[in-house]
Amino acid sequence: MSGMERAVQQRDPLAALIGRPTSYLAAVVVPVYAAGSTWLGRDSIETPALAILALALIALASVTLVVQSSPLRAPLGARTHAVIIGSALVALVLSALSMWNTDAYLRDDWGVPVVGLYFVALAPYRPARELVASGVISAVFAGLVAVLQADAFVTAAPVSAFVIVAATPILAMSLAAAAFVDVLVRGLDRWRARADRAFTAMTGERGESIARSVQQDSVTVLNQEVVPFFTALLDGAVVDEATRQRARQISADVRATMIADVDRSWLESVVEQAGRRLDGRSEAVSTVVRDKHRLAEHMTTDERTAVRAFIVALHDDPSFIDDGAEIVISRDGKRCEVLLRATVDSELNVLKGALAPFLAVVRVMFGDLQVEHEQPNLTLRFSYEQR
């Protein structure tokens, strides 16, 4: 997790998913508001071409926001932030130029509030510091535009008043967005520290009972052959060729059991457990894991958690058809590539159904996740670094 920014989307993918509709909202409300204001103020527009260009830029910013905030494109990066706010600022200038000398008041202009609203819409995706920096710069920029435009306004007022009116909405909304992110991310940090402590405690409590059960399993294995064999020897049985042969045989058996147990990867266990949940639904054909080089072991705990949650959710999904799904992990240079194939017989787009939140989490953990759903074949591809 060290490479992650202090952004909500990267710390709590589900919270960002909850915030996603606000991106749609901003993408609809902002252009409608800008277009409506332009229409109502059409009498003061001197250069319609500039006004139209400004609206086109707003449309571009909104489309960028909707496309880039998709959970399957996560994380939304600093560059997208720059494109959206940059477009809005250029639109602000173009809109001001379109009614230079004819603009009645600054406060009726849509340019400034639109920049602020984009900051609110960006809150789930970017870190607080970046929002503050970008907000302050944007507010100063809007203030400068207001200074240049001050003499051109029809209504007379001191320049400082125009600067305040121009800078305040941007400053207020960007700082609010940053405060929002800050509270959420700090909350997550506190929770993580608490959860870690709880897990440490659980390791102690549960570790003991797990150790007992593992020991019981080992003792069961030993009692089958090893204990009788050694007991006979300790009781005075003599060593001969048959004894030596038997010692080698038992050794090979114990070795094979131990390798089978220890070599079973966590992924195989997950798939097996998830498959068990299907019992009774149909004649189960269990999901196959093909991971010759044991590459699944290279995933971090968080990556494993995301994959585990997705596999369990997939098996629980009513539209999942158990006809031999497979997970293939192969090596490509220093990266491990995962290919997951499953049959999901759902008319619904998987990106919108019950699996969507899990896919969002997988996407945050594995930045290159690609999802294809050609009814009924679902294919997931993603990769991670070999550690």
Next chain:
Amino acid sequence: MSLGLPGHLAPHSESRAFARASHVISFVILVADILLILSLQLSRPEAILWPAAVAILPILVVLRLLERYRSWFYSVTYLIVGTASVFWLVLAGTGQFPAESTTDSLVFALPKIALILVGGAGIGARKAIGWSVAGYLLGETATVLAALQTGATIVFDTTAFGVLVVAVLLFTVIGMSRRRVFTAQPSLQRAARDEHLSDIRHRIEVRAAAMLHDTILNHLAAVAASPDGELRRDLQGRIGRDLEVLVGEEWLVSPAPAESAADRAGWVSSRMFRSIDEARELGLDVVLSGDRSAILRLDAQRQLAVGLAVKQCLVNVLKHAETDRAEVVIYGSDTEVSVMIIDGGKGFSERETSVDRLGLRQSVRRRIETVDGTVQVWSTPGTGTSILIRLPACDSVPDAEPVS
């Protein structure tokens, strides 16, 4: 375990975040309003506008209290004081020029927006919307009442209304979205817990496998190599002791307490010392160098793990390296202890030994990895083998006796 907040905590955290964001907006626009009034005052020195700026101060004070204690009492106080402030502001702002004043001026809209964005007590979209609507209605009522007093023109304030609409939309959309997404949250938390438990089990299984390897498999190999007749006395003794421990005691739950206590007592009683001693008894010439007391900077579990791992490395030298000499180098820093086992034997390629990989993998690599250490192996056929084991040191260094 960093995949977000659990379902029962998330709404609290979100409400707090929304409240903080609302309070930040309110603070910025109230301060901006004061500056706006002062700049208008400066440009029109003949008018007395500054009392309008003073009207905003009480609401700023209550805002600070509300941010600190987000309770019902302070939320209601904020609305009451805010309403009074707006009334005073409109009165002071329009009183002198009622003919040219309208109630939708930005100077009046800003504190009304601060009233809409109460960020009041409680959790959930409905409460948030309730507070905002109440703030809006109170702000508008105060404005109209003040305007009726001064005779200013009453104009519908689109800015304040717009802010109310956006706030209500935002709360509604997020409230609806949360219900859909949060069905996934418990599964995610369960997956994190399962992952953790599976990791604990795996570590224990590795420990069990290493332990069985060191005892049962070694004894079986010894039996397979024994000549005809009764088993050697010392081998019988070791088999008997190990069987007793493996079947009768809780050898997996924690390292044997006697052993950990002995480990801490000093180098001579450490597991590492015993391992080297045992290897010497088996006929290997072990040269020890470096800072031997560094080993005492490891906790009991790591001392045991590295001691047993070194034993396995030395046994490997005897079995496979075709040499009777090995060197063990111990060195440590404040944060880390390293042990290197070097031999000038025939070497190997780790891949070729895959058939009998249990020794190096279970008894050395996995055993060290389960106590957060790392193992690096350098070996080329013909030029010998070096194995580097690195382990994190304890936070506190026990007072170690100098080793003779």
